[in-house]
Amino acid sequence: MNRTGLVLALLSAVLFGASTPFAKLLLGDMSAQMAAGLLYLGSGLGLAVVLGARAALRLPSHDEAPLTRADLPCLLGVIATSGVAGPLLLMAGLARSDAASASLLLNMESIATLLIAWVVFRENVDRRLLVGAACIVLGAGVLSWQGHAAVAPGALYIIAACVCWGIDNNLSGRLSAADPVRIAMLKGVVAGSVNLCAALVLQHARMPGAAVVAAAGGIGFLGYGVSLVAFMLGLRHLGAARTGAYFALAPFIGAVVSVVLFHAHDLGRLAVAGAFMAVGLWLHLSERHDHEHEHTVMAHTHRHVHDEHHQHEHGPDDPVGEPHTHHHVHTRLVHSHPHYPDLHHRHDHDGDGHSHDPDHTHGPDGHTHAA
Template sequence: MERVKAQYAAMAFAAAALYAASAPASKLLLAEATPVFMASFLYLGAGTGMSVVALFRKGLNNGHKEMRLDKGDLTFVVLMIILDIIAPILLMVGLRMTTASNASLLNNFEIAATSIIAFILFGEPVSKRLWKGIAVITAASMLLSLGETGSLDFSLGSVFVLLAATAWGFENNCTRMLSLKDPLQVVVIKGLGSGAGSLIVAVLIGDAPPELAFVLYAMLLGFFSYGMSIWLYVYAQRGLGAARTSSYYAVAPFIGAAISYAVFRDPLSPTFLAALLLMMIGSYLAAFDGVLRKTKRKISSI
């Protein structure tokens, strides 16, 4: 059982690493396209790329058959697609208004949102330690959202990123309800459905379409940072639950912030460094909560 849990944890960490590159890479690509078109091609890349993966999956499954989606899953599928149209658009808008490193750290608020929603809507247990982690992460998010002057005025870009994280918190819990079904099918539907929805929105609001080269770059980024990442994330949820998977996923913002600093050389203000420290503490409390509880149970049984 412990070995199986470790495999699910490894999937969650791998998903986090792939997703971590999305914020800094998207920040670069946003110079060439609107936020809505950017969100569209990210998800279309995920759906298209994973559709290709599906063609080769039969030889990799060793006879194992996945459960297919059915009519009973329709509500959660629709909600998943709608939320995946809203969340990346909010994130892309936020990225245009704030630094990539700031946005990367703020993405950690998704842990708090996912865990609280899982607790309220689905009764998923949340320990005292995890509640402490949620509180610290929330405090760090609030600190990161303050304007550069340190006043109580909030950065609009940060607010959009936090709204995106909250929307993904709801979406994570919808995806959780589908985690026993074929993960590849879920990712393909999520990618193509959300990407097509965002594309329709971009056309309706009159956004100027980007050049073909940009489309290919954005779709390639979407395949790895959204497609492969989501596929691994859905698999991890099977064994860890929505709150726990999101906790292991906490490493992504720090990887993203490091990449962002290396690429953009954003100034590390005292506020950012204080928030970074709080995020590290909050992520530690959240991510290692289950590990410490298991260790205590083992010691007590000796």
């Protein structure tokens, strides 16, 4: 299976998970909306510096497909859900929850990603993924339940943030062939500016001190910016549902950091919830998908090497060396190998979007299956 995608998804999870407890530390000095604005501005401005350095050094190995006008609707949806609403809801939830429980509740993002992919975008979901999702939901329930039909006050805010990120993950899958650094930079700058202006104008908030602003920028750059770039690259290799499943490691990282930072109590409840979530994560990660399938003719632009899926002729203006980026055409290919629903393997099994094999999971992109 795709080790590159696995490493990228896990890197994204580690960076984001570790950032959550540190983000909670900021809430003592500012409002939730101010924190969301500074975190995302730090992400966007940091990645803008990366883009500038990349252009100045003219590194051909970092060439990526540009964004096009057709990408605009998905890009706006990504910015609105994940860049504006998601961080604000997370900060509101963190202000009403202990950091360890909040970190583990972020596992709900993988569930939201899977359900939206299945219900809205018509991707097939197998029994293994559904059972894993149920385990993660049980774990989240253990964390949020406070007895007598009461739910932790911050839990609903955090779950709503996870729904926003689930929408974002599915929309980002449609953008995964384009430059992930540019997408993450745009999201950070726009979303950070919106939240910061809202805090200053609507809430009449004051800017915190320079040290706090710098800390928020650093946390945002690593935990939101670099993490998002790694996640976008993971989507390219693994597809939305599986990248979201690997990303479910993030709350465990956040919980461990929270125990160290805040000396979290009620470790028994955290252990029970973590056990449920660990089983769910294992079910997601242990999937194997291998069968004969057909690639139909398709043309697109993305960064690639000349592997078995990229056997094409080059024109005089196409770049030399690998990996490289240019418009290319895939010819019909029928073969069998282990694969994820990456850019080249998002296919149905019978033409109607439903799998005859309950252990197959795919999403539509114009590919069809060999019977």
